[in-house]
Amino acid sequence: MSLDAWLAVAVVVAVFPMMALTRIGTDMILLGAVVVLMTFGVIGPDQALAGFSSSGLFTVAFMYVLVASIRETGGIDLIIRHGLGRPGSEAAAQWRLLVPVATMSGFLNNTPVVATYIPAVLGWSRRIRQPASRFLMPLSFASILGGTVSLLGTSTNLVVNGLLGERYPELSLGLFDIAWVGVPMAVVGVIYLALVGRHLLPRGGGTAQAFENPREFTIEMEVDPEGPLVDKSVEQAGLRHLEDLFLVEIERGGNVVSVVGPGEMLKGNDRLVFAGTSAGAVELQQIRGLMPSRQGELSLEKDYKERRLVEVVVSDQCQFVGQRIREGHFRTLYGAAVLAVCRGGERVAGNLGQIRLQPADVLLLEARPPFIERHRQSRDFLLISQVNGQARPVHEKAWLAWSILGGVVVLATFGVMSMLNAAMLGAALAVITGCCSVGAAKRGMDTQVLLTIAASFGLGAALESSGAAAAMASSALGLVDASPWLLLVGVYVLVALLTALVTNNAAAVITFPIVTAAAENLGVSPMPYVIAVMFAASASFITPIGYQTNLMVYGPGGYRFRDYLRVGGPLNLITAAVALGLIPQIWSF
Structure with a gap:
């Protein structure tokens, strides 16, 4: 390999452990890597900034606005109220939760779906006298499974499809093309969770019991x-x-x-x-x-209009992680007082001011009413739910927000316009019709995800243009004995392992040029391998840190790391078997 190729490989090799082991934001790590590569001349400015002009990136951004419109109008709350109800047994309760969540996540980014469901499920579990731990992990897993049904389900699907369209315009996917694999995977996964997985779940009380x-x-x-x-x-x-x-x-x-x-x-x-x-x-x-x-x-x-009791889940990006509550001046910065801290389903005893915060800690706060809106989109907190207040009533424009999303899906599915154009039109209509204010649209965009995607393009370009991707692909072919089937298995396993440690977007975008180069060297179609990247990037069930929704339910459910391995391990194997069995049947080598 050339010196540029070695530099590209060295930077990528350094990036993954930094994302997995440090508290530096993923977007900052990847942007820093792009700066290093551009400084040493591995990539030029055009390649470094290519991600910021990607159709996939802008499609994701406009979809965030559509999701914000549904959240702002109470569209998800409407489904929650009619869907959960009063089931007669725990098994019935699981079905009432899993099926709507998996279905909805096929059309909406799953993170806001889970964020809206968590407080509702916490209250619902108290009403039906079941521990919240019996439902929150299945909630996260069902949203991940549902995200594999269409390109809209996760930002990773949209971005990988954007990469595919740029490299192989004739192979670009339709909105529901991946449903041939996604639907069977979601169905099998939901059945597993409802019939088998629920017996493996812990019965801890989570924050409800601790507080x-x-x-x-x-x-x-x-x-x-x-x-x-x-x-x-x-x-x-x-x-x-x-x-x-x-x-x-x-x-x-x-x-x-x-x-x-x-x-x-x-x-x-x-x-x-x-x-x-x-x-x-x-x-x-x-x-x-x-x-x-x-x-x-x-x-x-007592209920006072001047006070709100709220639960927040500490993000791994929170500036207070590793600091003591008193030393960090938490109350001064946020205008909220910490009443208690829950970790691993149990309240942390001892001197409150001396507690060092950790990712996924659940804090019970007393705050003034503006706190919730001000920090709802804060990078410091994964979830904010009000303890002593009623759920927001369904807005009269919820039907309009859902109709706009439905129109986007129809336009993109039948090829009336590109997915980017349909998402752009839908976002504009959501703002014009008042379903989503300009401020809510801005807050709804996850800038960390968008920057992570954009920076990942730079790293992928460095691997491709320097020849590192081709060299790594050749080495991979040697390991799998030039077998298309073994290469497919290897791609799936590699991406699934990476996404368990770092963000799914970074894992998918950085491995994309290596995977396509391997397919080209082997002389086979790249499609099975690109689809494998999509599905493996979403197959994150064995750790709480591999997928944001897993981390969101980790604290409120009172789970431990081993709970994810016990419930998610078999699910990872089941989904891998379904995906690897169906992908070559639909997209041949």
Whole structure:
């Protein structure tokens, strides 16, 4: 290989462990890799920026707007309300959840589908008296399976099809061409989850059990009206920097002051709510002017319009990961106070301020009402769900949002216009008709995914133009003894392993030039291998970190790493068998 080829291989080899083992954003790692390759002259500016002009990238961006319109109008909530209902058994409950989710995920990006379903499933599981852990992992897996039914199901399908169209224009796929494999895979996967997988699921209570008794993690005191703390600020009263406690809120005269600042003045009979350890109660007892609360009802159980109790799932991109809550000034940055932390289905005991946050931790927060909208699309949190509020009512334009998506599907399916044109028209109509505001459309676009896709194109171009892809393909052919069938198996296994460790988009885009070069060297059609890349990139069931929806349910379900391996391992094997058995029958070598 040439020096450029060796440099390209070295950069790609360095990129994958960095994505798997560091907290640096995937988009930043890949963009950095592109900068390195361009600096050393492996690729030129045109190749480095090619991803930003890709039809696949823009199709994904416009589809995000369509999904945002359905979410904003309550279109997914409508299906949830009519779909879940009151099943007579756990088995019936599984079917009521799995079938609609898998179906919907064939037409919508599965991440917002799961984000909308999680809070609904948490409340639903309480009503039917079943642990949430029995439903959240199947929810994620069903959404992944449904995403394999059409090109719209995942951003990876759209991007790989864009690559295919650019390299082999005559081989470009229709919207439902992959359904010949996707539908059998989804059907078999859903049957497995409903009949076999549910017996392998844990029965832990998750966050619902960990947070069910606020008295275990909050302490309430009252300000003595005759004491020395009256008319003093929180700072002056010495309540700002307590060792084991945070002052969360003040209840005063039927109202609540949430996320208390240091300058807040104390009044007689104020009811103070502290979060922290029970040992901290001893410290409070020693402060003159404070006395135990005489009211029986817990303040957090009351509903105030000035306060929201919300659960958030910490993202692996959160800037507070690895930091202690107190040291990171969490309350100052977000305007929210941490009441409790749940990890692995259990509340983390001990000094709340000294807890180091980890990805997938579930935080119970007290915040003001604007917090939810302000941070709904934050990269720091995978999921935000309100604990003490009603679900948003279905908007009267939900039918219109669904109709626009249906129109996009029809136009693209029957070839009236390209998928990019149909998605662009649909996004424009969603904004013009008021189904989605311009602000919601901007927030709905996952910029990290879009940048990851764009940067991945640069790495793929470096492998191809430097000759590294062809050299690696030749080596791969030697390993599989130049057998088309063994090469197909090898491609599927390689991409499935990579997507379990890093993002599915990066795994698919970077391996695409290697896979197509191998097919060309072997003298066979590249189509079976491209389809294998699509399906293997979505086959992420064995770890919580391989797919975003898996990480989203990891904390709320109270799962452990081994739970994914126990339930998802057989599912990975089943889906691989279905895909590898059907792909050569539909797209011959």
